[in-house]
Amino acid sequence: MKALWTIAWKDFKTLVTSPIFFLTTAICTAIWSFNYLRSVSRFAQMSSLPPQMRQGQELNIHYHLFIDHISLINLIFIFAIPAITMRLISEEKKSGTYGLLLTSPITATSIAGGKFLAGFMVSLVLILVAFVYPLGTRAFTDFSMGPLLASFLGVCLMTGTYVAIGLFASSLSQSQVLSVILGILFNLILWLISQGSQMSDNEILSSVLDYIHVPQQFFSFLKGTINTSSFLFFLSAIGFFVFLTQRVVESSRWR
Amino acid sequence: MIEVKNLTKRYGDRIAIDTLNFKVKKGEIVGFLGPNGAGKSTTMKIITGQMAPSDGQVWVGGDDVFEKPIEVKKRIGYLPETPPVYMDMYVRDFLTFVAKLKGCESKKIKTSVDLALEKTHLTEVSNRLIQNLSKGFKQRVGIAQALVADPEILILDEPTVGLDPKQVSEIRKLIQALKGHHTVVLSTHILPEVQASCERIIIINQGHIVAEDTLEGLTSRISGSKRVRLRLRKVNGVVDKLNLLNGVTQVNTNGNFMDVDYDGSDQTIESISNLVVSDGAGLLELRPDDVALEDIFIRLTSEGGAR
Numbered sequence: 171m172k173a174l175w176t177i178a179w180k181d182f183k184t185l186v187t188s189p190i191f192f193l194t195t196a197i198c199t200a201i202w203s204f205n206y207l208r209s210v211s212r213f214a215q216m217s218s219l220p221p222q223m224r225q226g227q228e229l230n231i232h233y234h235l236f237i238d239h240i241s242l243i244n245l246i247f248i249f250a251i252p253a254i255t256m257r258l259i260s261e262e263k264k265s266g267t268y269g270l271l272l273t274s275p276i277t278a279t280s281i282a283g284g285k286f287l288a289g290f291m292v293s294l295v296l297i298l299v300a301f302v303y304p305l306g307t308r309a310f311t312d313f314s315m316g317p318l319l320a321s322f323l324g325v326c327l328m329t330g331t332y333v334a335i336g337l338f339a340s341s342l343s344q345s346q347v348l349s350v351i352l353g354i355l356f357n358l359i360l361w362l363i364s365q366g367s368q369m370s371d372n373e374i375l376s377s378v379l380d381y382i383h384v385p386q387q388f389f390s391f392l393k394g395t396i397n398t399s400s401f402l403f404f405l406s407a408i409g410f411f412v413f414l415t416q417r418v419v420e421s422s423r424w425r
Numbered sequence: 426m427i428e429v430k431n432l433t434k435r436y437g438d439r440i441a442i443d444t445l446n447f448k449v450k451k452g453e454i455v456g457f458l459g460p461n462g463a464g465k466s467t468t469m470k471i472i473t474g475q476m477a478p479s480d481g482q483v484w485v486g487g488d489d490v491f492e493k494p495i496e497v498k499k500r501i502g503y504l505p506e507t508p509p510v511y512m513d514m515y516v517r518d519f520l521t522f523v524a525k526l527k528g529c530e531s532k533k534i535k536t537s538v539d540l541a542l543e544k545t546h547l548t549e550v551s552n553r554l555i556q557n558l559s560k561g562f563k564q565r566v567g568i569a570q571a572l573v574a575d576p577e578i579l580i581l582d583e584p585t586v587g588l589d590p591k592q593v594s595e596i597r598k599l600i601q602a603l604k605g606h607h608t609v610v611l612s613t614h615i616l617p618e619v620q621a622s623c624e625r626i627i628i629i630n631q632g633h634i635v636a637e638d639t640l641e642g643l644t645s646r647i648s649g650s651k652r653v654r655l656r657l658r659k660v661n662g663v664v665d666k667l668n669l670l671n672g673v674t675q676v677n678t679n680g681n682f683m684d685v686d687y688d689g690s691d692q693t694i695e696s697i698s699n700l701v702v703s704d705g706a707g708l709l710e711l712r713p714d715d716v717a718l719e720d721i722f723i724r725l726t727s728e729g730g731a732r
């Protein structure tokens with residue numbers, strides 16, 4: 171457990187000071203700022219309209235402003251998180267430091283877990299940056315924090331899943347480029363796999379695919395509800411990919 | 426301390442090491458000598474638990490490496506062929522990280538790191554980024570990380586590669602200072618390395634152990650024959666006379682130098698020097714040459730050598 175934290179802290183410090191993290195943060199904030207300002211002005215326009223012209227809609231800042239921003243966070247993270255996690259293991263394999271980890275008195279679980287934690291902590295920095303936008307809005311107008319907090323939890327769980335997937339992709343080879351490509355690919359598959367349920371004839375398969383309906387699980391958080399099954403869904407997805415990584419690390423001792 | 430039994434490693438259908446058997450006693454310094462591709466690094470990777478053998482077993486301190494990997498790894502400090510350093514870390518931070526990984530008590534970490542820095546003469550660069558260090562300094566950081574947790578056993582894969590002569594001798598001294606407290610296995614493909622620091626030598630070639638002996642034992646294998654090296658003002662003429670001398674087995678000339686193999690008796694040395702002086706060849710230098718050990722090494726490890 172101590173070793174897990176040792177690895178997590180070391181990798182966190184390395185990642186958070188790395189050029190790739192600065193670059194990612196810069197690109198993300200540029201896109202978010204642009205989009206958020208646009209949404210805010212649209213929202214302001216809408217709210218200045220008399221109620222009868224809003225097509226009967228109740229204007230709600232969470233639905234009409236924040237969800238749009240949060241969906242964009244998610245969309246960008248599908249690509250940005252693999253770029254952050256790509257070096258976690260492949261870089262160690264390439265530079266020869268992987269052997270240092272394998273010959274240290276630590277378990278494969280500490281290695282995989284520590285690296286996941288490092289990746290997650292770095293991503294959390296990015297998530298916090300992303301939530302500065304809606305929180306900053308509170309300076310101008312009051313709104314209820316509940317749905318925003320639920321969304322925050324949802325984004326954390328979704329991002330944790332991307333980190334675990336990126337970590338697994340990184341464990342597969344020495345190449346960071348391959349890691350990032352595989353990471354993005356797996357993330358996209360995760361989002362699209364539920365589409366398969368309509369196409370499949372097999373009942374068991376389609377019910378399984380219905381369960382891994384990531385969009386549905388994720389959007390339930392954005393709507394402000396925290397339901398246990400979605401919570402557990404993401405936790406098990408994270409656990410599953412960290413476990414796969416642990417197997418890959420463990421297997422290198424047996425080759 | 427270390428026992429290796431029938432150790433075999435195959436990469437595909439290529440055999441890297443073939444049924445190796447040897448033991449290393451506590452406190453011993455053992456040299457693993459062999460040409461490129463002999464299987465030294467492979468053996469070391471298996472002993473350190475980084476790789477599984479195809480066959481055979483390894484015990485370290487009484488525990489099987491593959492049944493109790495954590496216990497075994499606590500006892501071992503390992504320097505691989507390329508120093509395992511993080512380029513984007515500072516020297517001190519890196520050693521602190523390794524000390525924590527190896528399970529050092531938190532109270533002792535700072536002193537352990539300082540000691541390792543001191544032993545490897547890295548104190549001045551301790552606040553520099555590893556990527557900015559020269560190759561030799563990186564190698565020293567590699568040695569420091571093997572030492573930092575003060576392990577019972579040190580496995581060093583070519584520890585002096587890339588170091589300057591002064592450092593080479595420092596590291597050799599360091600290794601000799603470890604004698605008694607630590608068990609050391611080091612690999613090398615150069616003979617002076619083992620001559621300088623090892624008590625026992627295991628010569629390995631193409632995955633087989635071809636000789637295993639103490640330094641003296643190996644030297645005495647050269648059936649009494651010895652060699653002196655002479656430096657003369659003029660070589661011509663003396664060669665034939667030397668060849669006729671009793672006890673001289675072979676004479677080779679190389680410029681003003683002359684290597685004379687003889688039966689090893691002091692009497693022969695005396696007659697050699699007498700002859701050279703009385704012949705007016707101008708004796709400038711006469712010294713014993715231990716290149717003979719190099720010869721056994723080459724003989725043992727050349728293709729089709731003793732198996």
Ligand SMILES: Nc1ncnc2c1ncn2[C@@H]1O[C@H](COP(=O)(O)OP(=O)(O)OP(=O)(O)O)[C@@H](O)[C@H]1O
Pocket residue numbers: 436439440441459460461462463464465466467468506614
């Ligand atoms: N990953 C690998 N895949 C295939 N063959 C390998 C691998 N690693 C080593 N070998 C082969 O195993 C043999 C032994 O290699 P090893 O690295 O143990 O030699 P060595 O004695 O350390 O040599 P050197 O002095 O060059 O370091 C060589 O023939 C090498 O080609």
Ligand SMILES: [Mg+2]
Pocket residue numbers: 465466467506582
């Ligand atoms: Mg080698």
